[in-house]
Amino acid sequence: MSTSTEQFADVSATTLLRFATAGSVDDGKSTLVGRLLHDSKSVLTDQLEAVEAASIKRGQEAPDLALLTDGLRAEREQGITIDVAYRYFATPRRRFILADTPGHVQYTRNMVTGASTAELAVVLVDARNGVVEQTRRHAAVAALLRVPHVVLAVNKMDLVDYQEPVFAAIAEEFTTYASELGVPEITAIPISALAGDNVVEPSANMDWYGGPTVLEHLETVPVSHDLTACHARFPVQYVIRPQTAEHPDYRGYAGQIAAGAFRVGEEITVLPSGKKSTITGIDALGESVDIAWAPQSVTIRLADDIDISRGDLLAPSGDAPATSQDVEATVCHVADQPLAVGQRVLLKHTTRTVKAIVKDIPSRLTLDDLSQHPNPGQLVANDIGRVVVRTAEPLALDAYADSRRTGSFLLIDPADGTTLAAGMAGESFATTRAVAAVDEEEGWDF
Template identity: 85%
Template sequence: MDVPALLRFATAGSVDDGKSTLVGRLLHDSKSVLADQLEAVEAASARRGQDTPDLALLTDGLRAEREQGITIDVAYRYFATARRRFILADTPGHVQYTRNMVTGASTADLAVVLVDARNGVIEQTRRHAAVAALLRVPHVVLAVNKMDLVGYRETVFAKIAEEFTAYARELGILDVTAIPISALAGDNVVEPSAHMTWYGGPTVLEHLETVPVTDESTAARARFPVQYVIRPQTAAHPDYRGYAGQIASGVLRVGEAVTVLPSGRTSTIEGIDALGRPVDTAWAPQSVTLRLKDDVDISRGDLIAPTALAPTTTRDVAATVCHVADRPLTVGQRVLLKHTTRTVKAIVKEIPSRLTLDDLSQHPAPGQLVANDIGRVVVRTAEPLALDAYADSRRTGSFLLIDPADGTTLTAGMAGDAFTEHEWSL
């Protein structure tokens, strides 16, 4: 399998597990840090009385983060090696910021979950693994950090790796790569460790450079959420009518029969314009304008899909969700549901269960979900929606629940059952 040019990955772990230090070490040792950035970190470290640069400061950019010594916001970093380009989301470790991990991992191809070798797998580790499974992140790296503080003992690493891998398997995560590291000392981050000769696997960077990733956006069924209707009405194009947006997934071709949802009207793609030029084929995530053969009533929020592979529409949305707001989500609550470019009024009909992270059992009919809870909901919408199952498409199978009063994002939802084949079942 060819290695794609770009890998999106996220880091997660508990407070003080060393995520920011790992990211800083990764950037520093891969020579992805500019000289002025390193000088700024060295100066900030000296002001704190530290003899060596604190590489965590390369990602903890907010003043509050530096003062408290914790990561609060999701820090995005872009870097590249000779083999691959990377987009990294360094997510917070504190339990109250678990929702930020949902943001950082929602588009990730891989998640790096850090564990302190002294503490092993704890509740926050299990929470991060559950979120990675919920978001269908296909690859997980277990980075057992601070191995220098446990004497680089293989038995400590092996016990943690076995426990985490077993838990991840229950969640449905099948690809777990465990790597013993010391982010502070640089062991097995970019260069192999001289202290852990018993480990024969890849370093963190080596694994990131070589892990095979399937581009879901082009492999999935074609979906085109309409963002804007273009009617220039110029002398050169008096009858031009185009539907602009970004292809969410799949490939669209001129001459293809398509269905417009939720109306169900059908037509044929007469033309595709990309960057002002006609093309025969377009694919995700390109932004294009579609021209249809028939004069169909289409507006922002409609979804265009190949007729043979069009999704069904529904007003009852059953989903697994992660609640991200401080205010609870309750049965009977009125919300807005945003799916791609479409936003509709909705009401929370049921909250059938909430996930218990310790044993992956379900707490039935909790009545509400509070911040960082993972649970199931059933939402009734005022208008029909064309959703895919999240297992089939992370883009068109996801949605947000929004407070209609002030626009606050309440809940991130994944249509369908994220854990159908595993322990958490009704």
């Protein structure tokens, strides 16, 4: 069985949209998601009955649609979102995977998880409060994660008498700020999630607004899935040697294609070793195919017996990334314990994990005015800053702007496995400060 290029092109035109919601506490994120699910007829009868029962226990006359996503007992007791809640729904025009992320400042790090694969972020603002620090933080995270589309949903318009000047002022302030961060596309929509205004159905209370509803925008926003334009990358997850009588010499490299496409007959380079070979076969779901693309899980066979193991990266020889032991990146710190200069960490990139040392923390982002605080010495929970990391072994990282999958990494505490920071590889710093004597301990000599 072979797969043609025409079939590959057809699969690229997918109708799936991944999006995340974010905003300050009580801005109405969970209510908005619940309204989307309810009004788009994506809620099962038993789910709605459970929400109605929970609402009655809390003394509410009408169903609290926020409970459709706030599933943890602690969330329902406190009335806030703590964990990232994932929901799947569909309309006749598009399929959706949404992540409802927490609004409290101490859970900002959870937004990094929810928005890391999102193609669109919905940032909610309470019309009574306008743009606040947490709004700016969420905009910064969306920009940092290269989310291509951002929707500003100015919620609770019913509590400001649906006044257009209130919406216009908030939209202008947020758009100016997000544009300075580099967010490429911003769409502002006035809504009332509780009343349903401009969520699924157009609002009769805001005839001055002529734009799309939230759902209409989600259904029509252009999302690029042109896999042929991506840099082809294949992180090796497992080496397959079945040793059967039928295939005594079989050697395959299994994993999930991170980006782009691979074809039989194509010359590839194995990184970080730099050795070259040619693809002689691709196995997918037990069948041989001529071409495979992201995010398929496949086994690739090569013409040469090369020393390849988990963590190695296969890339087309004409488009292989450079390898380096110096990683310069922007990170969002997600752990309660600080990240300090000179700290020993593990760096996980795709399927490869290596020892590393934090050589420098050149700057920390100040969200109020987007200025850089130089040489902070450490990053604490929810901080966004620049770091320089030295790894024990070379890594083949792409720029995060080119590939969100192979340009991202995690910093991990080697003592207990705690995730310390989520990193996005970027351009080099103008200046770096060397850290003296951090390479001297036995076992970390690099």
